[in-house]
Amino acid sequence: MSQKPRVLLLEDDAGMQSFLATLLTSQGYLPDICASGQQGLQLLAGQEYALLLLDLGLPDLDGLQLLTQLRLWSAIPVIIISARGKEQDKVQALDLGANDYVTKPFSAGELLARMRSALRPRQGTVRQWQFGTVTLDPVQHVVTKAGERVHLTKTEYELLLCLLRHAGVVQTHNQILQQVWGEAYQGRPEYVRVHMAQLRQKLEDNPAAPRYLTTEAGVGYRLCL
Numbered sequence: 001m002s003q004k005p006r007v008l009l010l011e012d013d014a015g016m017q018s019f020l021a022t023l024l025t026s027q028g029y030l031p032d033i034c035a036s037g038q039q040g041l042q043l044l045a046g047q048e049y050a051l052l053l054l055d056l057g058l059p060d061l062d063g064l065q066l067l068t069q070l071r072l073w074s075a076i077p078v079i080i081i082s083a084r085g086k087e088q089d090k091v092q093a094l095d096l097g098a099n100d101y102v103t104k105p106f107s108a109g110e111l112l113a114r115m116r117s118a119l120r121p122r123q124g125t126v127r128q129w130q131f132g133t134v135t136l137d138p139v140q141h142v143v144t145k146a147g148e149r150v151h152l153t154k155t156e157y158e159l160l161l162c163l164l165r166h167a168g169v170v171q172t173h174n175q176i177l178q179q180v181w182g183e184a185y186q187g188r189p190e191y192v193r194v195h196m197a198q199l200r201q202k203l204e205d206n207p208a209a210p211r212y213l214t215t216e217a218g219v220g221y222r223l224c225l
Helices: 014-026 037-046 063-070 087-095 108-119 154-165 173-180 189-203
Strands: 006-010 030-034 051-054 078-082 100-103 129-131 134-137 142-145 213-216 220-223
Touching: 006 014, 006 037, 014 030, 014 108, 030 037, 037 063, 051 063, 051 108, 063 078, 063 087, 078 087, 078 108, 087 100, 087 173, 100 108, 134 154, 142 189, 154 173, 154 189, 154 220, 173 189, 173 220, 189 213, 189 220
Parallel strands: 006 030, 006 051, 051 078, 078 100
Antiparallel strands: 129 134, 134 142, 213 220
8 A cells, every 4th residue: 555645734724724634634645734834844854745735824934935945955846725816926936836826715626636736746758748639759759639640830849848747737927938938038928828829729629618728817827637
């Protein structure tokens, strides 16, 4: 039997602590709960955790400051759980290294799905990626849909590869721009929007209601498997 994933919950609201502790335990996780940002950093430094659930409104240390410090030495998956629902808050957290962002109030099903995605193993070398009937072979640089080869421009291909490398995890406009276009294109989300629309036309069955290449409004995009 595989070892249960240990999860650290940094949250100072007693009601949310109780709800999440019950939920996580019922799903086979081992939750540790902490209300202090500084103490949380100490726990993360001294123990092995599979995932961090991080509230931004901690009493002693803002969650974004904690995330900035954490990313200097740890690549642990981090999901933000916060009442801050503004687009700039989500974008900032994701740009600082969060893997995902869930706005309170949220459903148990949504959080658990985001956790499963964050915990999914990321393989360093992949022979093929697939979603729906689309397959990408990174060795041959070939993309097919339902067995038929699809022609993508170099930029479209790099955009698709970027999203596949982070499948299930939202990528902000700036994260995509940096990986596909380079530093000089930061702050130009229109580049991503145009090429994403072209990708959807070629790969989605219904480009107007995409199933896989989804939008996180005002934030960026996510490839859903």
